[in-house]
Amino acid sequence: MKSPGELGSGARPHVMFIPSAGMGHLLPFLRVIAALARHDDVDVSVVTVLPTVSAAEADHLAGLFAAFPRVRRADLHLLPFDASEFPGHDPFLLRWEALRRSAHLLRPLIACGAAPRVSAIVTDVTLASHVIPISKELNVQCHVHFISCATMLSLLAKAELGPGVGDVDIPGVRRIPESYLPQPLRDLNNVFTKQFIDNGREIINADGILVNTFDALEPAALAALRDGKVVPGFPPVNAIGPLDSHTASTANAKQSEPAGSPVAWLGEQPARSVVYVAFGNRSAVSRDQLRQIAAGLEASGCRFLWVLKTTTVDKDDNTEVEDVLGCGFLERVRGRGLVTKAWVDQEALLKHPAVGLFLSHSGWNSVVEAAAAGMPLLAWPRGGDQRVNAMVVASGGFGVWMEHWSWDGEDRLVTGEEIREKVKEVMSDAAVRVRAMKTGEEAAKAVAEGGTSYRSMQEFIGKLRAT
Structure with a gap:
């Protein structure tokens, strides 16, 4: 029997997407899914976490499955989660923590819960520290979808926050003043900070990073990440933006x-x-x-x-x-x-x-x-x-x-x-x-045929087909 990451001759790659909570995370994820779903030679499935936090999330997921009937749905029901451990926290942040605590339930979904077998995973960055190790155990490619800018990705890659934090110097990018950092990062005991550091340390083991940006928008940050100036041996960074909406055209x-x-x-x-x-x-x-x-x-x-x-x-x-x-x-x-x-x-x-x-x-x-x-x-x-x-x-x-x-x-x-x-x-x-x-x-220019983002997307698809 082949392992989940092994494809037979002529088999199509099956990519499983694992999104997180919040429309700011879900929308760009849906756009990547739609871009890949338009390729007839790639199978796509989406892990749908239930229940959703917002009505908008439920509506947009329903719209995706209606627009792309070939996209498979794999429901993940979260384990009970006691939010009273984190009084006053953002409900979306609490969902991320609940997802992380239920992440082990993804293993059977990836290993044997989908047909054809999963050959690659695209996970939201909020789950990277839990999903990447699972993918490695199962011999499945794991790419991380990063939903912020390449400059923020370079900050995550450093993952060297300590007491007092202070300004952060990112080699090849710039110095980021402490006052510009996400507010929770100033508190090392904050659940977001712990998630941020865990994900930053594990992301080095990903097979690639997808970012909704383009080279002309963030040339210094992308060059520093790709050249290993931020972190030596950092995974390939595919700038694939700006991502098109998966909905009907503006004119229609x-x-x-x-x-x-x-x-x-x-x-x-x-x-x-x-x-x-x-x-x-x-x-x-x-x-x-x-x-x-x-x-x-x-x-x-x-x-x-x-x-x-x-x-x-x-x-x-x-x-x-x-x-x-x-x-x-x-x-x-x-x-x-x-x-x-x-x-x-x-x-x-x-x-x-x-x-x-x-x-x-x-x-x-x-x-x-x-x-x-x-x-x-x-x-x-x-x-x-x-x-x-x-x-x-x-x-x-x-x-x-x-x-x-x-x-x-x-x-x-x-x-x-x-x-x-x-x-x-x-x-x-x-x-x-x-x-x-x-x-x-x-x-x-970036997304037009031959443009930087167009080429980055083709490189990503090429990696999927090579599994």
């Missing part, structure tokens, strides 16, 4: 939009006149800060489309917009401002000709989507890896990073006047707009 989506929807509303606005405002799918901004954002947008005089989020998990969000933003706000901005709490196709919105600026938390998916769309970005990091991502935005010149604006855990409110002033300034900055357009052109 636009045709099917009902009246009053965000895309339909944008269709009624002048070119490059709208500020698109969104702080990610799990960044719950305080009520006081939301009202200051509202005041700033109103005072700016600019048209705006605001995707409002008031809770970390969408299932918990049952407040009314008027209650959050104050009585009379929606009436005062009627006609030039639209506020929605619905899920939107952000990729389509950023490519819409009416949008002229993206006010964002600078989550990595948002940064890459803005870069691909040639959209100027006003970066307001809220937590996690977002200050590191904002460094990439600022160094690339396709956006502006407000370094002194507060993020989670800091008391200072950014005032409506500050927001008004900066929104108006960046909206009228022709130089930033030109640089953003050039970044979009570089992104298009």
